[in-house]
Amino acid sequence: MRIAVPNKGRLHEPTIDLLERAGLHLENGADRKLYADTVDPDVSVLFARAADIPEYVADGAADLGITGYDQVREARADTVSELLDLEFGRCRLVLAAPEDGDIETVDDLAGATVATEFPNITRDFFAETGVSPDIVEVSGATELTPHVEMADAIVDITSTGTTLKMNRLAVVDEVLSSSVRLFGREDVLEEPKVREVRTALSSVIQAEGKRYLMMNVPEDRLEAVRDVIPGMGGPTVMDVANGGGKVAVHAVVDERDVFETITEVKKAGASDILVTEIERLVE
Ligand SMILES: Nc1ncnc2c1ncn2[C@@H]1O[C@H](COP(=O)(O)OP(=O)(O)OP(=O)(O)O)[C@@H](O)[C@H]1O
Ligand SMILES: O=P(O)(O)OC[C@H]1O[C@H](OP(=O)(O)OP(=O)(O)O)[C@H](O)[C@@H]1O
Ligand SMILES: [Mg+2]
Structure with a gap:
């Protein structure tokens, strides 16, 4: 059984730490490798980008995955199911626009351009509002785009709100609220090993x-x-x-x-x- 976990970024360390606290100690040099073994001979770990993990699980490269709910939704991986909320990496995906501009509600975005790293979630969000702005996909530094005339608004992650404030952006609406989840491909959910891993991770969260x-x-x-x-x-x-x-x-x-x-x-x-x-x- 293989678990895909973030290879870098802000979710990497807390995820490894959680596995360790759950007793799934990593072995054979977890550093800079694609795979690691664990103390359980039947469980190994695959390191992948947070955004790729839902796809890896859906495709069978891994059986279980640990990444943000935002990534699971964005990947539209419909053959995976959530097993557990791991209660870290809490953040919100928000629609935000320049503080001193004239976008104050979703309706003000008719005919506008929205930049995001999450085009699918953004499309789904606007589909429900009846407003259909152009959506431009970017791969980072989304908060800059309204200031370089690439976009009128953005859909991006916020947690403390510091980055939005630094870029003089204000929240127009909430799109999604996220935290890190354990999820699995639907055909493995009933396997005893999957239940064991879920119980082990859950026991750490219960104790916290x-x-x-x-x-x-x-x-x-x-x-x-x-x-x-x-x-x-x-x-x-x-x-x-x-x-x-x-x-x-x-x-x-x-x-x-x-x-x-x-x-x-x-x-x-x-x-x-x-x-x-x-x-x-x-x-
Ligand atoms: N500021 C934040 N607060 C809490 N959780 C966050 C925050 N930013 C991102 N996350 C969560 O962490 C996940 C991965 O973000 P992270 O920045 O580590 O990776 P990334 O930027 O996609 O990685 P990469 O460096 O590979 O591009 C996000 O999808 C989200 O679920
Ligand atoms: O509300 P805040 O606490 O300011 O957090 C929000 C920021 O955090 C994330 O970026 P990250 O720090 O992961 O950098 P990245 O752009 O390199 O992914 C996200 O993309 C926002 O820019
Ligand atoms: Mg990031």
Whole structure:
């Protein structure tokens, strides 16, 4: 089974990092090579451009792919299905025009020219609006095109908004919201190895917003502590050797609830409280 992953650009490192955290360690020099093995003899990795990955999966060069949802949509690879939102590489594709110009709504684009690296998505977007500007495909630095009279507006990626601002462009409309996805060719979705990979990646994402809490609790305070622990199922309660009437309580808690939970369990009688990160969580 082969997974296609971005070979460079901003998605390369976080993708490799996710595979590593999921236990799919890369072997045999992942550097500058087209392929790498993983610790699982049945899983290898193919490095490809983010934009080419959906095509590679659709054509069978790889079985699974990891790239932005924008790329999957742009490739119109209709024999692939999404398996998991990997929750990084979040960005929006927006229609943007010069701040001080006269394009304020989509309707102002009748007869205009729109430059983009995403002509298919852009065409689909305008097909729904009933306005049909000329679409010019560019392969980068799209934000410059309105300033060199190549285009009146652009459809491009934004996340922090810095690049648009630097180029004195304002958002006219949102076209698509994207994040990185795991997807696969439809004929491999039921394979056990595909499910294994999905579970491994999912376990990392599940664990990301969670913390593991451990504490000691006098037995007669156990109910009070149990009452204030939020989150997944009940806490695990264990005897402590020579605990002198104390038990150990372990629980998985949402990261955002940790601060309040510590205050509450302490009030309820817990002591020796430890908080740790969780690497993976398989439900
Ligand atoms: N500013 C951003 N914030 C968040 N995600 C982004 C941003 N820019 C791009 N992405 C996501 O990363 C994907 C790949 O972008 P990246 O810039 O790494 O590659 P690229 O420019 O297509 O690569 P190449 O260098 O091969 O041309 C995009 O399709 C999108 O899903
Ligand atoms: O809203 P912002 O945070 O400013 O991000 C938006 C920019 O990020 C991407 O470019 P990238 O940095 O990947 O450079 P590239 O043009 O070389 O792909 C995208 O093409 C935008 O230009
Ligand atoms: Mg880029």
